[in-house]
Amino acid sequence: MVLLMRRLIAAVCGVVLGVVAFAQPAHAVNQYTTIGNVQKPAACNNHGVMPAGGWLANKSCGYVMGTAIAGTRFDVHTTTSNNFHFGRWRAGDGSNFCAFLVPGALDTSHSTSVAASCSDDTSERLSHRRTFGRDFDAAPHTGNGAIIVSINPSACTGYYNYFTDSTYAGGSLHDPVGFTLPASGGYRYSTNDLGAAMIRVDALGETIWLFVARSCIASQLPGNLNNEND
Structure with a gap:
């Protein structure tokens, strides 16, 4: 009887400990507010200012995937040696996805603790360009909006943005730039659902990366766009 009671107590304790372990909160990270007029990262041989907010990229000095509009939120999970932050950007319309944010794009005077939500697996997956895009202007590690297209x-x-979640499978055009586009731009890639295209334009005295509906420029794109992964 004594042995039976000991086994019963041990079993109950195991269940309780298991419940406590399961109920522990997820690893916490710091959430910050994003700012505008961010200096472009010199570490990536970029110069000038990003007026609307810092670029979001697939890795340090990688492909631009959007802009962390000033006044939105970014959860910092990790920071690279050249001060790019990996974490979740939270748009004003509820869209959110994991990406790398350029240095100097956060108001670090105040932070809020939130649960971590971007994994190492997502970071690794995102480092390969076919995760978020297709029909690139050039082979991996080359090109920079090399295909010039006319714009009406x-x-x-x-x-400024298209992606809405960390599948990067689709999205919707959001955060309008608020200025009239110039007559031409440099095409970089299309989203995987072919809903949008990333281009660079000269505006506001800067080179600005932004999305347009792919249908705006599709007829001008060559048939031999690059779909190699990296």
Whole structure:
């Protein structure tokens, strides 16, 4: 009887400990507010200012995937040796996805503790360009908006963002740039669902990366766009 009671107590304790372990909160990270007029990262041979907010990229000095609009939120999970932050950007419309944010794009005077939500697996997956895009202007590690396309400013609007979650499978154009697009730009890649294209334009005295509906420029794109992964 004594042995039976000991086994019963041990079993109950095991269940309780298991419940306590399961109920422990997820690893916490710091969430910050994003700012505008961010210096472009010199570590990536970029110069100038990003007026609307810091670039979001697939890795340090990688492909631009959007802009962390000033006044939104970014959860910092890790920081690289050249001060790029990996974590979750939270847009004003509820869209959110994991990405790398350029240095100097956060108001670090105040932070809020939140649960971690971007994994190492997501970071690794994101480092390969076919995760988020297709039909690139050039082979991996080359090109920079090398295909020049004409833009009809009366028919095409620029947007700072497209992705809405960390599948990067689709999205919607959001965060309009608020200025009339110039007559031409440099094409970089299309989103995997072919809903949008990333281009660079000269505007506001800077080179700005933004999305347009792919349909605005699709007829001008060559048939031999690059779909190699990296």
